[in-house]
Amino acid sequence: MLKITFPDGSIREYEKGVTGLQIAESISSRLAQDVLACGINGETVELNRPINEDATIQLYKWEDAEGKHAFWHTSAHLMAEAMQELWPGTQFGIGPAIENGFYYDVMPPEGISISESDFQKIEKKMQELATRKEVLVRQEIRKSDALKFFGNCGQHYKNELIEELEDGNITTYTQGNYTDLCRGPHLMSTAPIKAVKVMAVSSAYWRGDEKRPQMTRVYGVAFPKKKFLDEYLQLLEEAKRRDHRKIGKEMELFMFSDLIGKGLPMWLPKGTALRLRLEDFLKKIQKRYGYQQVITPHIGSKNLYVTSGHYAKYGKDSFQPIHTPEEGEEYMLKPMNCPHHCAIFSWKPRSYKDLPLRLAEFGTVYRYEQSGELHGLTRVRGFTQDDAHIFCRPDQVKDEFLRVMDIIMIIFSALKFDKFEAQISLRDKVNREKYIGSEDNWERAEQAIIEACKEKGLPAHIEYGEAAFYGPKLDFMVKDALGRRWQLGTIQVDYNLPERFQLEYTGSDNQKHRPVMIHRAPFGSMERFVAVLIEHTAGHFPLWLMPDQVAILPISDKFNDYAQKVCKILDEQDVRAYVDDRSEKIGRKIRDNEMKHVPYLLIVGEKEATENSVSVRKQGEGDQGSMNIADFAKKINDEVVEMTKNY
Known part of the structure; x- marks a missing residue:
């Protein structure tokens, strides 16, 4: 007889050679009808595969991945x-x-x-x-x-x-x-x-x-x-309705041009305003959490990327070295920000008292993607990462993970990503040969990630063998409004680059020690994050983030001057507004501006000009009645304050 252990820890005995289907039938005929495959000791197999030794089992239905x-x-x-x-x-x-x-x-x-x-x-x-x-x-x-x-x-x-x-x-x-x-x-x-x-x-x-x-x-x-x-x-x-390429065009956020080059997005004024607002939002949070902002070049010496290992990974197929007029001098487009940050760390002697050192940068990097793989903002050849690298002592890893998780939770909450889970990627249980770094450091880092997730109450599943050779990591998987899963936000421990760049700090024992490096990118890349955000919200961003909060629509040309006066008053109150002064019927203007996902439309005509007021329409809710201009500006600012008071 075999002992079969179920996910809830219960154990049943079956004859040798029993199959997953027979086990399902022993539980219920309904389960036997619904089950599609089974997991035997973690390996997914067919239901008719014989089991010849004690094993754990999971029965997978359509609802299971x-x-x-x-x-x-x-x-x-x-x-x-x-x-x-x-x-x-x-x-x-x-x-x-x-x-x-x-x-x-x-x-x-x-x-x-x-x-x-x-x-x-x-x-x-x-x-x-x-x-x-x-x-x-x-x-x-x-x-x-x-x-x-x-x-x-x-x-x-x-x-x-x-x-x-x-x-x-x-x-x-x-x-x-x-x-x-x-x-x-x-x-x-x-x-x-x-x-x-x-x-x-x-x-x-x-x-x-x-x-x-x-x-x-x-x-x-x-x-x-x-x-x-x-x-x-x-x-x-x-x-299709939410496709970020379609909405991005309607809202005039970004563009591509074959003349510029495939996979190289151009941010238009409204898209730039959106992106900069996201960057400012994260910079404000990062400052609170002790990050220092840095700026590094878009290119670097080929030797920098040879030292980091990125030339071996990206250089030969993706980026031809850039030759300067000086003989033997070669540069490359930057594929990663981390080598530059390592150079900043090693710029001067570091003490254990200096750690953790948190360096942050919105750094643009370049990687080759085959033209057939390019897709709007989600797959591009040039993109900006909200990159940060934390240099810390081994005993500080857990606290740093907790702090980064706090930042990611703030972002998800502010942007209404309410459904998410995490994946903890650890070493293979058996084969440890391919991993660099000491056994002690790995054990400590892996345990720190697991404990950090438990402390935050974050649902997380562990994947053994999915860690990179240079360290374990934590990935955040978000479900958007359509139930699609996106990987947003990564925290990665790295023992490799500190070794390659010979980074060190002086410990309290007055001896030299190697710091642990943590890579961290809550957005991932600004391009991909904005694409996901567009499709998650269908272009209806939170009011504080919208490039245009208000469109002012005069009902005829003779009220254009009053519309401009309203726009100026709103601008003085930090409300982002514009005037649609096209010689179109008011119904057409309303439809066109609603297509641009503008949250508020202000209709102005003779009555409004006489009363120094505006007629308010709200996206998705229709007519909101008439309001004094100053009262309307206060309403917008109060809404923004209420939305952002916790961030």
Whole structure:
């Protein structure tokens, strides 16, 4: 008999060879119907995989990320099977599950080009195959047999992948007439797949290499109920409405120009005002928490990035060194701010009394992204990080984490990111060889992060093996208004750069010690953060943050002078307003300015000019009645004070 431990700590005994499905059936028939995959000792596997030793188990349903992953992974194979039947001779690359669905990279037969007009054809074939309830059969296979099988099928891309695998570690999955090289996990059969939708098609270089063949990437999504698909498509429509590229254009926040260069955003006046207000907001908080602001150049000596290791990571493929007229002198566009901050730390001798030293910078950095990967403000080649680096003693790490977490909580609260969780990334439990830094420092830092989350009452899950080689970290995952998860805010311990730059301070024992370095970026990058904020709020930012708080709309040209007078009075009271003096009907002006998400519209005509008043409309609430100009200005400022009094 085996002892199976459940997530709540309870233990049940089962016969050797029991499967996850049988365990689910022993609990309830309903659970057995709903469960899609299971976790055995932390590894997600199929429900029909035999268990031959004592183990922990988790049963994953559609609501669980692991359940969705197995569902969408099987759906990717189903789509490949459909394309194989529709276009015999198609070659297959890789077909993973992704955050929202799946894709498959394929090379159609010569003369075939898969386009949007083929989507319904693929969907119909997928539905037909799913109704056959084909069982997925997992097989462990020798490398030579795998090469022979896929070679005979003409699957050259699969053979390339197999060549890189170790013999004894190769598995295939077969459903119907389709066999794929795959590690899994999968559903037991295609039966649970009830609703499918092919979403998009694009080009993708094989293995992301621009020098390799260009394949066709087909994206899809699938669900266990048609209702779920309908809800998902509705969500996509709402996401289109909130697209930061669309709203950014309507609100005149930012632009791109091929003349400037791909992936290099230009902040327009209104966007600049928004961004600077965010920066001022964070600077004010940072000052309260003991940060010192610094400014470093946009370029640096190539040797700086060789020393830091960033040249090896970013230099060869991303940034060609900049040669000056002086022979042998080479510079690079700055890919990271941290090497510059290390140089500031080492500028003069440091004592333990100087620590922690907190250096902050809104520093612009440059990294190459393939043109096909660029996407509005979320994927760019030049971006500004709200970067800070804390140099501290090992015994100060926990307190510094707590202080950074305070800052992140203030930001999330002020900007109404109410749903968030954290991920703690620690070392692999077994393999410790790849990590630098002493065992004692790692233990202390990892424990400090765990304790800091507990003290703050922050929901956090631990991922072993996800730490960088140079230190553990804490990532904040935010859910936006559409339920999408975004990684915003990171706190990262670093033992690597202090070692590379030979940073040291004199301790209380009068000996030299290596400081611990903490990287911290609550926004991450200003570009990506603003993109997420736009889509979270649909452009309806908090009043204190809005580039334009008020639009003044004269009902005809003869009231333009009065509108300008109102604007001047509001400006003197620090209310951000502008006049829409176009020769348009007032209804058109109202619609146009509401499209720009301006919180308040002031209608002015003969009555308002006579009474020295304004007629107020509020975004989303309509007419608010007439008000004296000074009273309206006070109302706006009172609202801002009330919103920001805790920050």
